Amino acid sequence: MLRQIAIWIDDRLHLSKLFDSTAGHTVPANAGSWFYVFGSGTLTCFILQIVTGICLAFVYVPSADEAFTSLEYLNYDQPLGWYLRALHFWGSNFMVSIMAIHMTQVFLFGAFKYPRELTWISGCVLLLLTLGMAFTGQIMRFDQDAYWGLGIGAAIMGRMPFIGPNVVHLLLGGPIIAGETLSRFFTLHVFVIPGLLIALISLHLRLVLAKGINEYPVPGQEVKRESYAEEYEALLKKEGVPFYPKAIDKDLVFSSLVMLGILACAAYFGPKGPRGIPNPTYIDTVRAAFYFPHGRKKSPAPAGRCFGCDICVSHIGKLDSSGDLRSVVAAHGGLERHSHAGAICARACAAGIAGRARAAGKAVPELSQPGR
Protein backbone atom coordinates (compact mmCIF):
# COMPACT_ATOMS: atom_id res chain seq x y z
CA MET A 1 0.00 0.00 0.00
CA LEU A 2 2.77 2.39 0.97
CA ARG A 3 4.67 1.29 -2.07
CA GLN A 4 1.73 2.27 -4.28
CA ILE A 5 1.60 5.71 -2.69
CA ALA A 6 5.32 6.11 -3.24
CA ILE A 7 5.02 5.12 -6.90
CA TRP A 8 2.08 7.56 -7.32
CA ILE A 9 4.15 10.43 -5.92
CA ASP A 10 7.22 9.47 -7.88
CA ASP A 11 5.33 9.38 -11.15
CA ARG A 12 4.39 12.98 -10.64
CA LEU A 13 7.39 14.48 -8.87
CA HIS A 14 10.16 12.31 -10.35
CA LEU A 15 11.74 12.22 -6.95
CA SER A 16 13.73 9.04 -7.48
CA LYS A 17 15.43 10.50 -10.56
CA LEU A 18 16.19 13.67 -8.61
CA PHE A 19 17.59 11.61 -5.77
CA ASP A 20 19.85 9.60 -8.06
CA SER A 21 21.35 12.72 -9.59
CA THR A 22 21.90 14.49 -6.27
CA ALA A 23 22.27 12.46 -3.12
CA GLY A 24 22.91 9.28 -5.02
CA HIS A 25 25.50 10.66 -7.42
CA THR A 26 28.77 8.80 -7.86
CA VAL A 27 31.86 9.95 -6.04
CA PRO A 28 35.36 8.53 -6.06
CA ALA A 29 35.71 6.06 -3.23
CA ASN A 30 38.71 7.88 -1.76
CA ALA A 31 36.63 11.06 -1.42
CA GLY A 32 34.93 9.54 1.59
CA SER A 33 37.50 11.10 3.89
CA TRP A 34 37.08 13.23 6.98
CA PHE A 35 38.65 16.14 5.12
CA TYR A 36 35.64 16.43 2.87
CA VAL A 37 33.00 17.03 5.51
CA PHE A 38 33.35 20.78 5.94
CA GLY A 39 31.23 21.83 3.00
CA SER A 40 28.16 20.03 4.26
CA GLY A 41 29.01 21.31 7.75
CA THR A 42 28.79 24.88 6.47
CA LEU A 43 25.48 24.12 4.81
CA THR A 44 24.18 22.70 8.09
CA CYS A 45 25.09 25.91 9.87
CA PHE A 46 23.38 27.97 7.17
CA ILE A 47 20.13 26.02 7.45
CA LEU A 48 20.26 26.36 11.23
CA GLN A 49 20.77 30.10 10.89
CA ILE A 50 17.75 30.41 8.59
CA VAL A 51 15.54 28.48 11.00
CA THR A 52 16.65 30.37 14.10
CA GLY A 53 16.60 33.65 12.20
CA ILE A 54 12.97 33.13 11.21
CA CYS A 55 12.11 32.33 14.82
CA LEU A 56 13.80 35.50 16.03
CA ALA A 57 12.09 37.57 13.37
CA PHE A 58 8.75 36.55 14.84
CA VAL A 59 9.48 38.74 17.87
CA TYR A 60 12.31 41.13 17.02
CA VAL A 61 11.28 44.65 16.06
CA PRO A 62 13.74 46.32 13.65
CA SER A 63 13.08 49.86 14.83
CA ALA A 64 15.77 52.03 16.37
CA ASP A 65 13.46 52.77 19.28
CA GLU A 66 12.16 49.28 19.90
CA ALA A 67 14.97 46.93 18.90
CA PHE A 68 16.62 46.94 22.32
CA THR A 69 13.31 46.45 24.10
CA SER A 70 12.35 43.55 21.85
CA LEU A 71 15.71 41.93 22.46
CA GLU A 72 15.25 42.30 26.21
CA TYR A 73 11.83 40.73 25.78
CA LEU A 74 13.41 37.86 23.89
CA ASN A 75 16.04 37.42 26.56
CA TYR A 76 13.85 37.51 29.64
CA ASP A 77 10.19 37.17 28.77
CA GLN A 78 9.87 35.07 25.64
CA PRO A 79 9.97 31.35 26.55
CA LEU A 80 13.36 30.06 25.42
CA GLY A 81 13.93 33.38 23.67
CA TRP A 82 17.41 33.58 25.14
CA TYR A 83 18.19 30.14 23.76
CA LEU A 84 17.07 31.03 20.23
CA ARG A 85 19.19 34.17 20.39
CA ALA A 86 22.13 32.13 21.64
CA LEU A 87 21.66 29.54 18.88
CA HIS A 88 21.69 32.25 16.23
CA PHE A 89 24.77 33.90 17.71
CA TRP A 90 26.77 30.71 18.10
CA GLY A 91 25.50 29.42 14.77
CA SER A 92 27.05 32.43 13.10
CA ASN A 93 30.36 31.86 14.89
CA PHE A 94 30.42 28.22 13.86
CA MET A 95 29.41 29.06 10.29
CA VAL A 96 32.23 31.50 9.72
CA SER A 97 34.78 29.14 11.32
CA ILE A 98 33.70 26.03 9.43
CA MET A 99 33.47 27.99 6.20
CA ALA A 100 37.05 29.13 6.71
CA ILE A 101 38.15 25.54 7.34
CA HIS A 102 36.24 24.43 4.24
CA MET A 103 37.98 27.06 2.15
CA THR A 104 41.38 26.05 3.52
CA GLN A 105 40.72 22.38 2.83
CA VAL A 106 39.59 23.04 -0.73
CA PHE A 107 42.65 25.14 -1.35
CA LEU A 108 45.10 22.65 0.13
CA PHE A 109 43.52 19.78 -1.81
CA GLY A 110 43.76 21.66 -5.09
CA ALA A 111 40.05 21.20 -5.66
CA PHE A 112 39.83 24.64 -7.25
CA LYS A 113 41.72 23.48 -10.34
CA TYR A 114 40.25 22.57 -13.72
CA PRO A 115 37.34 22.00 -14.20
CA ARG A 116 36.17 23.37 -10.85
CA GLU A 117 37.35 26.97 -11.10
CA LEU A 118 33.83 28.42 -11.03
CA THR A 119 32.99 26.43 -7.94
CA TRP A 120 35.91 28.10 -6.21
CA ILE A 121 34.98 31.57 -7.49
CA SER A 122 31.36 31.18 -6.42
CA GLY A 123 32.70 30.04 -3.09
CA CYS A 124 34.76 33.21 -2.77
CA VAL A 125 31.66 35.31 -3.38
CA LEU A 126 29.85 33.20 -0.79
CA LEU A 127 32.65 34.01 1.65
CA LEU A 128 32.13 37.74 1.16
CA LEU A 129 28.36 37.39 1.47
CA THR A 130 28.68 35.37 4.67
CA LEU A 131 30.92 37.99 6.20
CA GLY A 132 28.35 40.53 5.09
CA MET A 133 25.72 38.56 6.97
CA ALA A 134 27.90 38.57 10.08
CA PHE A 135 28.38 42.34 9.88
CA THR A 136 24.74 43.19 9.17
CA GLY A 137 23.61 40.67 11.76
CA GLN A 138 25.54 42.22 14.61
CA ILE A 139 23.88 45.55 13.82
CA MET A 140 20.55 43.87 14.56
CA ARG A 141 21.56 43.68 18.20
CA PHE A 142 21.43 47.49 18.15
CA ASP A 143 23.17 48.09 21.42
CA GLN A 144 26.15 50.36 22.07
CA ASP A 145 28.54 48.00 20.32
CA ALA A 146 26.32 47.92 17.25
CA TYR A 147 25.80 51.68 17.17
CA TRP A 148 29.46 52.56 17.32
CA GLY A 149 30.32 49.59 15.09
CA LEU A 150 28.06 51.18 12.48
CA GLY A 151 30.04 54.39 12.82
CA ILE A 152 33.24 52.45 12.31
CA GLY A 153 31.87 50.73 9.22
CA ALA A 154 30.80 54.08 7.83
CA ALA A 155 34.23 55.59 8.55
CA ILE A 156 35.89 52.70 6.70
CA MET A 157 33.56 53.09 3.73
CA GLY A 158 34.17 56.82 3.74
CA ARG A 159 37.79 56.28 2.84
CA MET A 160 36.91 55.03 -0.65
CA PRO A 161 38.22 57.50 -3.22
CA PHE A 162 35.78 59.74 -5.06
CA ILE A 163 32.58 58.01 -3.99
CA GLY A 164 33.45 57.60 -0.30
CA PRO A 165 30.97 60.13 1.12
CA ASN A 166 28.23 58.90 -1.21
CA VAL A 167 28.76 55.31 -0.08
CA VAL A 168 28.55 56.45 3.55
CA HIS A 169 25.21 58.11 2.87
CA LEU A 170 24.01 55.01 1.04
CA LEU A 171 25.08 52.74 3.88
CA LEU A 172 23.53 54.87 6.61
CA GLY A 173 20.44 55.75 4.60
CA GLY A 174 21.19 59.40 5.16
CA PRO A 175 23.88 61.73 6.52
CA ILE A 176 23.90 60.21 10.00
CA ILE A 177 22.89 57.07 11.84
CA ALA A 178 19.12 57.23 12.28
CA GLY A 179 16.13 54.91 12.16
CA GLU A 180 16.61 54.29 8.47
CA THR A 181 20.02 52.77 9.08
CA LEU A 182 18.69 49.89 11.12
CA SER A 183 15.89 49.22 8.65
CA ARG A 184 18.37 49.22 5.81
CA PHE A 185 20.61 46.71 7.55
CA PHE A 186 17.61 44.59 8.52
CA THR A 187 16.54 44.39 4.90
CA LEU A 188 20.04 43.50 3.82
CA HIS A 189 20.36 40.87 6.52
CA VAL A 190 16.96 39.23 6.07
CA PHE A 191 16.10 39.67 2.39
CA VAL A 192 18.90 40.77 0.11
CA ILE A 193 21.96 38.86 1.26
CA PRO A 194 20.11 35.61 2.13
CA GLY A 195 18.50 35.71 -1.30
CA LEU A 196 21.89 36.07 -2.92
CA LEU A 197 23.29 33.38 -0.63
CA ILE A 198 20.56 30.90 -1.53
CA ALA A 199 21.01 31.58 -5.22
CA LEU A 200 24.78 31.22 -5.06
CA ILE A 201 24.68 28.16 -2.82
CA SER A 202 22.39 26.52 -5.35
CA LEU A 203 24.89 27.34 -8.07
CA HIS A 204 27.76 26.14 -5.90
CA LEU A 205 26.03 22.81 -5.21
CA ARG A 206 24.97 22.44 -8.83
CA LEU A 207 28.57 22.86 -9.90
CA VAL A 208 29.72 20.34 -7.31
CA LEU A 209 27.27 17.81 -8.65
CA ALA A 210 27.98 18.60 -12.28
CA LYS A 211 31.75 18.44 -12.02
CA GLY A 212 31.90 15.80 -9.33
CA ILE A 213 33.80 15.74 -6.06
CA ASN A 214 37.52 15.86 -6.69
CA GLU A 215 39.48 12.75 -5.95
CA TYR A 216 41.87 12.67 -3.02
CA PRO A 217 45.01 14.44 -4.21
CA VAL A 218 48.19 12.44 -4.81
CA PRO A 219 51.51 14.29 -4.47
CA GLY A 220 53.18 14.75 -7.83
CA GLN A 221 50.06 14.02 -9.89
CA GLU A 222 49.26 17.01 -12.03
CA VAL A 223 45.89 18.05 -13.43
CA LYS A 224 46.07 18.00 -17.22
CA ARG A 225 43.30 19.91 -18.89
CA GLU A 226 43.22 17.73 -22.00
CA SER A 227 42.90 14.39 -20.30
CA TYR A 228 41.28 15.20 -16.95
CA ALA A 229 37.69 14.58 -17.98
CA GLU A 230 38.40 11.06 -19.27
CA GLU A 231 40.62 10.24 -16.30
CA TYR A 232 37.87 11.30 -13.90
CA GLU A 233 35.22 9.30 -15.73
CA ALA A 234 37.46 6.26 -15.71
CA LEU A 235 38.09 6.72 -12.01
CA LEU A 236 34.37 6.89 -11.28
CA LYS A 237 33.78 3.75 -13.28
CA LYS A 238 36.55 1.92 -11.53
CA GLU A 239 36.02 2.96 -7.93
CA GLY A 240 32.99 5.21 -7.86
CA VAL A 241 30.43 4.75 -5.15
CA PRO A 242 27.03 6.43 -4.75
CA PHE A 243 27.29 9.26 -2.23
CA TYR A 244 24.19 7.91 -0.53
CA PRO A 245 24.59 5.45 1.09
CA LYS A 246 28.30 4.75 0.75
CA ALA A 247 30.10 8.06 1.34
CA ILE A 248 27.64 10.12 3.35
CA ASP A 249 28.46 8.63 6.76
CA LYS A 250 31.27 11.00 7.73
CA ASP A 251 29.28 14.01 6.54
CA LEU A 252 26.36 12.90 8.69
CA VAL A 253 28.54 12.51 11.76
CA PHE A 254 30.25 15.86 11.34
CA SER A 255 27.04 17.77 10.66
CA SER A 256 25.45 16.30 13.75
CA LEU A 257 28.51 17.18 15.81
CA VAL A 258 28.32 20.72 14.50
CA MET A 259 24.69 21.01 15.49
CA LEU A 260 25.34 19.49 18.89
CA GLY A 261 28.26 21.85 19.35
CA ILE A 262 26.10 24.86 18.57
CA LEU A 263 23.38 23.60 20.91
CA ALA A 264 25.89 23.09 23.69
CA CYS A 265 27.65 26.42 23.27
CA ALA A 266 24.31 28.19 23.16
CA ALA A 267 23.15 26.51 26.34
CA TYR A 268 26.37 27.08 28.23
CA PHE A 269 27.46 30.54 27.11
CA GLY A 270 24.09 32.05 26.36
CA PRO A 271 23.32 34.86 23.97
CA LYS A 272 25.38 37.99 23.43
CA GLY A 273 23.95 41.02 25.13
CA PRO A 274 22.34 43.31 24.13
CA ARG A 275 24.90 45.36 25.95
CA GLY A 276 23.86 48.89 26.68
CA ILE A 277 21.01 50.99 25.36
CA PRO A 278 22.05 52.52 22.02
CA ASN A 279 21.92 56.04 23.34
CA PRO A 280 24.91 57.76 21.77
CA THR A 281 25.27 60.07 24.76
CA TYR A 282 26.28 57.14 26.95
CA ILE A 283 29.89 57.35 25.90
CA ASP A 284 31.35 55.40 28.79
CA THR A 285 30.77 52.38 26.64
CA VAL A 286 31.05 48.80 27.81
CA ARG A 287 34.29 48.15 26.00
CA ALA A 288 37.22 48.03 28.43
CA ALA A 289 39.85 50.62 27.77
CA PHE A 290 42.86 48.39 27.84
CA TYR A 291 45.22 50.95 29.24
CA PHE A 292 43.02 51.82 32.17
CA PRO A 293 43.45 50.03 35.49
CA HIS A 294 39.80 49.35 36.06
CA GLY A 295 38.64 47.77 32.84
CA ARG A 296 35.34 45.99 32.63
CA LYS A 297 35.51 42.61 34.28
CA LYS A 298 33.02 39.82 33.98
CA SER A 299 30.67 40.26 36.89
CA PRO A 300 30.33 37.21 39.15
CA ALA A 301 26.78 35.97 38.99
CA PRO A 302 26.34 33.40 41.72
CA ALA A 303 22.59 33.32 41.75
CA GLY A 304 21.48 34.64 38.38
CA ARG A 305 23.17 35.06 35.04
CA CYS A 306 24.34 38.50 34.10
CA PHE A 307 23.99 38.77 30.36
CA GLY A 308 25.99 41.99 30.37
CA CYS A 309 22.96 43.90 29.15
CA ASP A 310 24.13 46.99 31.07
CA ILE A 311 20.61 48.00 31.95
CA CYS A 312 21.92 48.50 35.45
CA VAL A 313 24.48 50.97 34.20
CA SER A 314 22.27 52.62 31.64
CA HIS A 315 19.18 53.06 33.76
CA ILE A 316 20.82 53.73 37.04
CA GLY A 317 23.54 55.87 35.58
CA LYS A 318 27.23 56.03 36.19
CA LEU A 319 28.61 55.15 39.60
CA ASP A 320 28.26 58.43 41.38
CA SER A 321 31.25 60.38 42.64
CA SER A 322 30.88 59.15 46.20
CA GLY A 323 31.47 55.65 44.88
CA ASP A 324 28.24 54.43 46.38
CA LEU A 325 25.51 53.06 44.22
CA ARG A 326 23.08 52.68 47.10
CA SER A 327 21.73 56.19 46.95
CA VAL A 328 21.43 56.06 43.20
CA VAL A 329 19.60 52.74 43.23
CA ALA A 330 17.35 53.84 46.06
CA ALA A 331 16.46 56.97 44.13
CA HIS A 332 15.19 54.71 41.39
CA GLY A 333 13.00 52.71 43.72
CA GLY A 334 15.29 49.75 44.12
CA LEU A 335 15.21 46.62 42.05
CA GLU A 336 11.71 45.53 42.97
CA ARG A 337 10.27 48.05 40.59
CA HIS A 338 11.63 46.20 37.64
CA SER A 339 10.20 42.75 37.40
CA HIS A 340 11.32 41.29 34.14
CA ALA A 341 10.24 37.69 34.49
CA GLY A 342 10.56 37.71 38.22
CA ALA A 343 13.36 36.94 40.56
CA ILE A 344 15.93 35.60 38.13
CA CYS A 345 16.52 38.90 36.41
CA ALA A 346 16.55 40.87 39.61
CA ARG A 347 19.26 38.56 40.94
CA ALA A 348 21.15 38.94 37.68
CA CYS A 349 20.89 42.70 37.95
CA ALA A 350 22.11 42.60 41.53
CA ALA A 351 25.01 40.39 40.49
CA GLY A 352 25.82 42.70 37.63
CA ILE A 353 25.78 45.80 39.80
CA ALA A 354 27.90 44.08 42.45
CA GLY A 355 30.40 42.98 39.86
CA ARG A 356 30.69 46.39 38.31
CA ALA A 357 31.10 48.05 41.67
CA ARG A 358 33.86 45.63 42.59
CA ALA A 359 35.57 46.04 39.25
CA ALA A 360 35.56 49.80 39.64
CA GLY A 361 36.94 49.55 43.16
CA LYS A 362 33.84 51.04 44.71
CA ALA A 363 31.71 49.92 47.62
CA VAL A 364 29.40 47.06 46.77
CA PRO A 365 25.84 48.25 47.47
CA GLU A 366 23.44 46.09 49.40
CA LEU A 367 20.45 45.68 47.21
CA SER A 368 17.32 43.95 48.39
CA GLN A 369 16.12 41.34 45.97
CA PRO A 370 12.53 40.25 45.49
CA GLY A 371 11.49 36.74 46.38
CA ARG A 372 13.67 33.65 46.89
Added chain:
Amino acid sequence: MAANEPESTQSKPAAISRRSFLFMVGTALNVVAATLLAIPVIRYVFSSFRRNVASQSWIKLGALDNFPENQTRLATYRNPYTRPWDGTTAEIPCWVRRLTGEKFQVFAINCTHLGCPVRWFEESHLFMCPCHGGAYYDDGSQASGPPPRRLYEYEYKIEQRQLWVRGGQLPTLSEPL
Protein backbone atom coordinates in the same frame (compact mmCIF):
# COMPACT_ATOMS: atom_id res chain seq x y z
CA MET B 1 -7.15 27.10 -41.87
CA ALA B 2 -5.20 27.10 -45.05
CA ALA B 3 -7.53 29.74 -46.38
CA ASN B 4 -6.53 32.07 -43.53
CA GLU B 5 -2.87 32.09 -44.49
CA PRO B 6 -2.00 35.58 -45.60
CA GLU B 7 -0.74 35.86 -49.12
CA SER B 8 2.09 38.16 -48.13
CA THR B 9 4.05 35.35 -46.47
CA GLN B 10 3.76 33.27 -49.58
CA SER B 11 4.76 35.97 -52.01
CA LYS B 12 7.63 37.49 -49.93
CA PRO B 13 9.52 34.66 -48.13
CA ALA B 14 11.98 37.12 -46.49
CA ALA B 15 9.22 39.15 -44.71
CA ILE B 16 8.63 38.99 -40.97
CA SER B 17 6.00 36.56 -39.86
CA ARG B 18 3.22 37.68 -37.56
CA ARG B 19 4.61 35.48 -34.85
CA SER B 20 8.03 37.03 -34.87
CA PHE B 21 6.56 40.53 -35.12
CA LEU B 22 4.48 39.85 -32.06
CA PHE B 23 7.62 38.55 -30.36
CA MET B 24 9.44 41.77 -31.09
CA VAL B 25 6.51 43.87 -29.90
CA GLY B 26 6.30 41.80 -26.73
CA THR B 27 10.01 42.22 -26.04
CA ALA B 28 9.90 45.94 -26.68
CA LEU B 29 6.92 46.39 -24.35
CA ASN B 30 8.68 44.43 -21.63
CA VAL B 31 11.78 46.56 -21.98
CA VAL B 32 9.64 49.67 -21.59
CA ALA B 33 7.82 48.26 -18.58
CA ALA B 34 11.04 47.10 -16.95
CA THR B 35 12.63 50.50 -17.43
CA LEU B 36 9.59 52.27 -15.98
CA LEU B 37 9.80 49.92 -12.99
CA ALA B 38 13.55 50.17 -12.56
CA ILE B 39 13.68 53.95 -12.44
CA PRO B 40 11.61 54.48 -9.28
CA VAL B 41 13.06 51.39 -7.58
CA ILE B 42 16.63 52.47 -8.16
CA ARG B 43 15.87 56.04 -7.17
CA TYR B 44 14.27 54.76 -3.98
CA VAL B 45 17.14 52.50 -3.00
CA PHE B 46 19.87 54.94 -3.93
CA SER B 47 18.02 58.04 -2.78
CA SER B 48 20.64 58.65 -0.13
CA PHE B 49 23.57 58.14 -2.50
CA ARG B 50 23.34 61.69 -3.76
CA ARG B 51 24.25 63.75 -0.78
CA ASN B 52 21.82 66.43 0.17
CA VAL B 53 23.94 69.31 1.41
CA ALA B 54 20.94 70.88 3.05
CA SER B 55 20.74 68.04 5.58
CA GLN B 56 22.79 70.08 8.04
CA SER B 57 20.98 72.61 10.16
CA TRP B 58 21.56 74.90 13.11
CA ILE B 59 21.00 73.24 16.48
CA LYS B 60 20.75 74.90 19.85
CA LEU B 61 23.19 73.43 22.36
CA GLY B 62 22.30 75.46 25.39
CA ALA B 63 22.78 78.74 27.18
CA LEU B 64 26.28 80.23 27.38
CA ASP B 65 26.09 80.01 31.17
CA ASN B 66 25.98 76.22 30.94
CA PHE B 67 29.54 76.26 29.64
CA PRO B 68 31.94 77.83 32.13
CA GLU B 69 35.16 79.32 30.80
CA ASN B 70 38.24 77.11 30.38
CA GLN B 71 36.19 73.96 30.70
CA THR B 72 35.27 71.15 28.39
CA ARG B 73 31.83 69.68 28.87
CA LEU B 74 29.64 67.14 27.18
CA ALA B 75 26.55 68.56 25.51
CA THR B 76 23.83 66.64 23.72
CA TYR B 77 21.38 67.58 21.02
CA ARG B 78 18.63 65.83 19.15
CA ASN B 79 19.65 64.84 15.65
CA PRO B 80 17.80 67.08 13.17
CA TYR B 81 17.80 64.29 10.57
CA THR B 82 15.57 62.05 12.61
CA ARG B 83 12.77 59.60 12.04
CA PRO B 84 9.76 59.24 14.33
CA TRP B 85 10.88 55.83 15.46
CA ASP B 86 14.44 56.77 16.39
CA GLY B 87 14.06 56.77 20.14
CA THR B 88 17.22 57.48 22.10
CA THR B 89 19.41 56.85 19.05
CA ALA B 90 18.72 60.41 17.96
CA GLU B 91 20.50 61.94 20.97
CA ILE B 92 23.92 63.01 19.74
CA PRO B 93 26.70 64.09 22.14
CA CYS B 94 29.50 66.55 21.49
CA TRP B 95 32.33 68.08 23.49
CA VAL B 96 32.06 71.82 24.09
CA ARG B 97 35.26 73.61 25.08
CA ARG B 98 34.86 77.20 26.06
CA LEU B 99 38.05 79.17 25.91
CA THR B 100 37.27 82.71 27.08
CA GLY B 101 34.41 85.03 26.36
CA GLU B 102 32.60 83.77 23.29
CA LYS B 103 35.43 81.69 21.85
CA PHE B 104 34.46 78.06 21.66
CA GLN B 105 35.62 74.81 20.17
CA VAL B 106 32.87 72.26 19.68
CA PHE B 107 34.28 68.83 18.88
CA ALA B 108 32.37 65.95 17.36
CA ILE B 109 32.24 62.85 19.50
CA ASN B 110 33.67 60.68 16.74
CA CYS B 111 37.36 59.84 16.77
CA THR B 112 38.96 60.69 13.43
CA HIS B 113 40.48 57.23 13.17
CA LEU B 114 37.35 55.10 12.87
CA GLY B 115 34.53 56.94 14.65
CA CYS B 116 34.46 55.59 18.21
CA PRO B 117 33.34 58.05 20.91
CA VAL B 118 36.26 59.98 22.44
CA ARG B 119 36.19 60.75 26.15
CA TRP B 120 37.53 63.87 27.85
CA PHE B 121 39.75 63.38 30.88
CA GLU B 122 40.01 66.42 33.12
CA GLU B 123 42.92 64.89 35.05
CA SER B 124 45.21 64.71 32.06
CA HIS B 125 43.53 67.26 29.76
CA LEU B 126 43.35 64.71 26.97
CA PHE B 127 40.65 63.30 24.77
CA MET B 128 41.16 59.56 24.61
CA CYS B 129 39.52 57.01 22.35
CA PRO B 130 38.85 53.60 23.92
CA CYS B 131 38.95 51.62 20.69
CA HIS B 132 42.55 51.81 19.46
CA GLY B 133 44.25 54.19 21.86
CA GLY B 134 44.04 57.47 19.98
CA ALA B 135 44.68 60.57 22.07
CA TYR B 136 44.13 64.28 21.40
CA TYR B 137 45.22 67.42 23.28
CA ASP B 138 42.67 69.75 24.79
CA ASP B 139 42.55 71.83 21.62
CA GLY B 140 41.69 68.79 19.52
CA SER B 141 45.08 68.29 17.87
CA GLN B 142 46.55 64.80 17.68
CA ALA B 143 48.62 63.64 20.61
CA SER B 144 49.19 59.98 19.95
CA GLY B 145 47.86 56.86 18.33
CA PRO B 146 46.26 56.08 14.98
CA PRO B 147 44.07 59.17 14.37
CA PRO B 148 45.22 60.82 11.14
CA ARG B 149 43.95 64.32 11.89
CA ARG B 150 42.67 66.55 14.66
CA LEU B 151 39.16 66.17 16.07
CA TYR B 152 36.27 67.22 13.83
CA GLU B 153 34.88 70.61 14.83
CA TYR B 154 31.38 71.95 14.43
CA GLU B 155 30.76 75.36 12.97
CA TYR B 156 29.21 77.37 15.79
CA LYS B 157 27.56 80.70 16.47
CA ILE B 158 26.35 82.62 19.49
CA GLU B 159 22.89 84.11 19.25
CA GLN B 160 21.17 85.78 22.19
CA ARG B 161 23.60 84.16 24.61
CA GLN B 162 22.78 80.70 23.26
CA LEU B 163 25.33 78.42 21.64
CA TRP B 164 24.32 76.99 18.26
CA VAL B 165 26.14 74.41 16.15
CA ARG B 166 25.63 73.31 12.57
CA GLY B 167 25.15 69.58 12.61
CA GLY B 168 23.20 66.56 11.47
CA GLN B 169 25.91 64.56 9.74
CA LEU B 170 28.22 61.75 10.74
CA PRO B 171 31.74 63.14 10.26
CA THR B 172 34.17 60.95 8.31
CA LEU B 173 37.61 61.61 6.87
CA SER B 174 36.24 62.25 3.40
CA GLU B 175 33.37 64.36 4.65
CA PRO B 176 34.33 66.18 7.85
CA LEU B 177 31.82 68.54 9.40
